[in-house]
Amino acid sequence: MALFKTLSSVGFVHCQHLYVLFVWVLCCVLSSSMRGLGSRRFGGVSHADLQEEEPSQSSSTSESTHDQDAEEENRCFGTFQGTIVGLRYYTGTVNRGEMVALVRQPQNPYDRNAVMVANVYGSQVGHIKKELAAALAFIMDRNLARVEGVVPYGKTNSFTMTVTLTFWGREENQEAVHSQMKNHGYKLNALKNAFDKLFDDLLEDRTREMEAAEAVRTPLLLHQKQALYWMTSRENSSDLPPFWEQRSGLYFNVLTNFGARESPESVLGGILADDMGLVSLYTALHQLPHPPLNLNPIMVVILSLSGIEESYFYIYWSNASNIFTLLWFYMCVFVCVCVFITGTSKKSPRPTLIICPLSVLTNWMDQFEQHLREDVQLNLYLFYGPDRCRQASFLSEQDVVLTTYNVLTSEYGKNSVLQKVLWLRVVLDEGHIIRNPDALQSKAVLSLNAERRWILSGTPIQNSVKDVWMLMCFLRLKPFAVREWWMRVIQRPVMMGNKEGLKNLQALLKVLTMRRTKLSKANGRPILQLPEKKVFLQKVVLSKEERERYELEKAEGRRIISRYMADGTVLRNYADVLAILVRLRLLCCHCDLVGKLTETAGTADSSSPAELRERLISKIRLVLSSGVDEECAVCLDSLRQPVITHCAHVFCKPCICEVIQSKQLAAKCPLCRANIKSTELLEYPGDEEDSRPTDRKDQWRSSSKVEALMTVLLKLRSEDPTIKSLVVSQFTKFLNILEVPLRESKFSFTRLDGTMNQKARARAVSELQDPSPGSPTVMLLSLKAGGVGLNLTYGAGAWNPAVEEQCIDRCHRLGQTRDVVVTKFVVKDSVEESMLKIQKRKQELVQKLLGAKSTEDRKQERIQEIRTLMDI
Template sequence: MDEEEGDLWKQFPEHGDEGSDGEDLSGPSQILSDSYLIGFVIANIVGLRYYSGTINGRELVGLVREPLNPYDPNAIKVLNTRTVQVGHIERAAASVLAPLLDSRIISAVEAIVPKPPPGGRNPYRLPCQIHIFALPDAIPTVQCAIMDGGLHLFTPDDHEFGLSESVIVKETTSTNASKERRRIDDIFALVGKDGKQIEALDPPKNVVLTDLFPHQKEGLGWLVFMENSQDLPPFWQQKNGHYLNVLTNHQTNERPEPLRGGIFADDMGLGKTLTLLSLIAFNSSVKDVEQSSSTKKRRVGNKKQKTGVEKDDSLLNGKAMILGLKTTLVVCPLSVMPTWISQLEQHTKPGNLQVYLYHGERTKEVEVLMRHDIVLTTYKTLAFELTSQRSPLMEIEWFRVILDEAHVIKNFGSRQTKAVVELKAERRWVVTGTPIQNSSFDLFSLMAFLRFLPFSIKSYWQSLIQRPLDQGNPSGISRLQALMASISLRRVKGIQNGKGSLVGLPPKCVKTYLVELSSEEREQYEKMESDAKNTLMEYVNDDTVLRNYSTVLHIILRLRQICNNVALCPSDLKSLLSSNSLEDVSKNPELLKKLASMLEDGDDFDCPVCLSPPTKTIITCCAHIFCQSCILKTLKTLNPRCPICRQPLSKSELFLAPPPKASDENPITEFSGMPVSSKTLALLNLLQESRREKDSTKSVVFSQFQKMLILLEEPLRAAGFRFLRIDGSMTMKKRGEVMKAFESYGPNSPTVLLASLKAAGTGINLTAASRVYLVEPWWNPAVEEQAMDRVHRIGQQEEVKVVRLIVKDSIEERILELQGRKKKLAGVVFRKKAAREQREMRVDEIRTMLCL
């Protein structure tokens, strides 16, 4: 390895620690869905006099592991329903449970404090039942460890188990459990049944110049109502001068704060950004009216107006300083920033709403930011500043925080999710047209940001929502629907009660075009699939699929790439289909480079810990791939090991994957002169047919593989198409230039945009086009919907035709089958009638991919 490569593969620095000192022990959704409640142990909560948290009745409590506790490395702290610490699990029990939790032999624990005895409670200790979940193959190990540790495990077969508080944790068909489930279901059924009518509102005309559609006015009315309502939060009641959470039985003398926010989940393309700008303008206008006459004189005295978007630290006029008292922080992906700026310029009166772009070079002065109405930043910037010694974003108590494209934070363990959860704000809004992308557990991060108790505590989310869903219990969906109805607004663009489209959009037609591989391509595909099946069967027979999880993902990636073009897939694939013996990548730089190459090729790798795409990708010495935050959290244990293969692991054995290469406007690749693939020929035929119908028709071609977009350039040029390319390696300025050029019309204007799903799949407006081509299927149907609706949105004048290119008799057809499972859940969450969720089982999905 030469010096340049050595710099590229620098080992992960010791100071790159992420995450908090504590970890919620309720476990990730997918692991819990395959886990079983094996029983409970009784342990005391101690140290009650040292903490302010209280337990008033029979309550679920949260357990948080504290591996860095200076007094006890086995410490497990206990939180009540309002996330206030009550105490710690006593040392004797913690010393048995902590090693099992750290090694992930136990997949989750949940605790409940029983009803107090008639004589009251001991002021120094409080008994609780700790319910233990584990995967089937780990159950004997857990049982032995608990017995050897001197704890008694009450199993579901014990008489005491049925008489305990376990009916709250495990919903079975027993009489007690059925009563408890009906009680909880009845509570959910009453939520949001107050029948209040929300008034449609117009934004202040002196700020917003554009007339809103009726649905946008209704949306503005709902946003304003939610922010200003003085009602108790959902699931709270006032009884005898006290306030009771009817789900958790937590009682307090303090009136809970109103929620003041929620989930704005309108379909993509319905103008959510303009509605939110109207909300900001509405509050600013109200503030203007409330100012004293002396304040008004001060504002009038300075007539000089700044431009709408600021990026300097200069003092602003008096009006901006007044409006700055209600500063809104907007967090969004970098690709969405230009949309906010263009919407502001297009729809608001210049100078009325002052915006500061907190990106790149930026101020550290709180006072400067507070002079603006809107501070616009990115998730990555916010995540970077999470551990900064002085970040104004984290210091300010914002009047309002808006998370745009909020599905970005679906991974609760990621650094950017932790950053947004820690923001201080009076009002909190989640904005996304696809709140569920992979599973219902995506919603938990949104609850944590909204601070919607008790659902913002993972153990409550798991017991009340997630477990009924994972177990296929019909009450799971009905509860989730009731919950979402109480805090969200969702409208879609399609036919509404037989009355036509909500905003009069032209229709969208989605078709699947089956591609036949050539005989040569079919031969290569079948050979590769045969090798992949044989390798996977070895893993299945040896029960090592998860241990070789990264290798399996590589296999599937290459099968998908060969469907696009054999040039994308290296000829030495078989070298990656290694045996079960572990290779040390630190001693095998060639293997390390191959792993990096595959990471560069594929955007949809999932971290095996959080089951989400990694933001900063780490490759371990044992050739497994994780999020930076996930693997660092895993190493904060007494005996750190790789979560996949269980090999000992340290920070010095982690390697940071290189960042994406900078975009080249005129790429010179090894692909020049390569034969045109069957899928490329199919795409060219479709584009030419569209051009024959109308030569000015513009098309967007989406692919997740940047190299595929480059491969398409030469055939498009040879066929006489004028095209542009936009991908994730481009700067915001370059993307803006490409977008502006694509929107132009004239004899030499481009008619085809080659776009990566990562760069152009969310938050941008592509209504200049009316044709969409998806070169390959995406794992996540919500991502495809986002991409389609860049074109099918307000402003579109023509019928939108979407074509999905799918290779016949291939892994791509099987991906379409799996998409249906995720669509089913996302489709029923906002409905009134309950449906049953199909559990996602990742190993079974892999077997389906390869027809095993």
């Protein structure tokens, strides 16, 4: 089996039998299937490449087919920014972000290479500029690539327009396409999102090194020494802040033309940004055994998307535990170096305050312990717990004070001692936590007195430019601490797609940020090796009975949603819509996962308030338990007392009540601006008691997806009984169902779900990792609401492909030592598959990432998505 070849070529020594196979049960239609596509495209695995390896499926109730549509031209060769000319001669219009068609015009009397550009209605918009057309004509005429265009900025003048071209094709043609473009003097960009591009510039050559203090016992790697040097120079920077220049004795801000007599204060400090994946990694630790550093860690990445939420588990084994702690490591060593070598001048304050989420407090302490020589004394004080010492004089004498955002916040306003101490340095771990300027914790952080400031964050830009503002505030970067300047000079231009704005943002971050990724190189060698990830899509065909049931439910759902459509209240009732979609997704997995149809059937208008409430609560439960899992968008913290609105957004009850109270009748959902009332908020009643009655063999029945999965698992076992598989589903109940056939086929398996405590999880993980014969080979993995994840500022209902893209990327980069095979089971002709198709149409990732779409656009998009899903 080719898989083995690849795996052994990785050269893993000590655990040959720990091959990881990642079998994915896709019950979580929407985004899984979306991701499926994304993974193939962006994970760099061509579907065509994998045909031979794809597990085949020969069960009588299900069959596997290839994803025919994507088979041929699924590889992205890259993108290119070109120009459309001659707009004034044609009437076709296009809006910002819209797709355009490229049509060859070999008969054009002026140029036989002509490439015409048309909008979606087919009206001509213009032509591709002739030089570029000459390059494209060759490619298009020979079918070397399919060229797709999007106009990212729309029409900005009456003559020409920028167009982003994306080239798709078969792998064997990639070289030809690249060289053809190159011959005409064009270079394709690798497909990346805009912020990755932005950050690429941050990866400039920062190659100067610095030795650590003798007090640090851990030998430093090259890139760590470089980081150290950079950090030191940032702290001792006397450079003017970005965009300031000195002219004839005065200081000018080149963006605002503000002039000042005194030099603006330098920003002492900056942002340490690591590969985004590391944050996921850290995030994963919330859910995983603590401390995780000395086990072979499992990594979990969870994505929530599209309202029809989905969770992504990526799991891998790593033998390089220190990658967990890259940022902590840098900072920790840096602080030690400053304390023991550089020392601090007499006038300077002494202590460094480190603020971190509670969950990593111990990791910080471990770090200091781990990297310091035993015989040196670092005064580290943990400012936490009821007995913490609140004396300013005491804290001022420490070298390092460690506390959490919660502690800081709770002291804030109460004459906090943390506010009184003058800190040498304040370090924000997971600095993006303060991205909400209204949150108390942000205010508390900003009010700290410090000479130098650092932000550690894997994702300084999490979803949009907006997130950066608070970081700039914290760093006291003039003039951007004043919101208006930030808006005028950076945020608005960038949101509008203005290149200058992006360039400025870029310049800003370039100076202030050091970013390390797994792809970064030190001395020409990557810091870490990339893993190989293979993604397969397996289409499952429903049995006759299943299909009938599915169609019945779908018709019913369509009836309800059509009515909302007609009334224009789809998004107001998004919770209902979600519930319907979740039911369909459950049906794709197993019929027994959903109750009788009659429960929801058409009683919406006539039921009593109590019944209505009951009905809604059951829906909420359905929605929440399926993994709609967000932080509260008001406090940006994890949900406490979750309530759900009719528009299906979830908040902490106190948070949203406060919002409603302050706005009274005009209260709108912070995420989608739908009207909300406090009477319409529904509390999440908690999980139903996790019954596993399906264990009874007499009652149990199979389903097509179960059969498909079991066939694959059995086949794998027959090929190599030591292969380890992870079976991932969003629905714990489905995992319950899966336990039955697993037992029946004598699989030894473990299970990890949200109900288990840390200890139980640790046991489940280590059992699976046990290489000895007879150890479990399958792990059932689930995600429960309230877990971790990347939160999407667009809200539960929105779908942010940019984040998806980041995640794919991050997963790909992180699975560092071992190949991973993902198989996704998608039911043919179902909402699952529909989502695949929706995703295919959404290729313009950059646009979304920049947040250029208006709320209204996104609403329309979502309505359209629902239509597609329900065939309305």
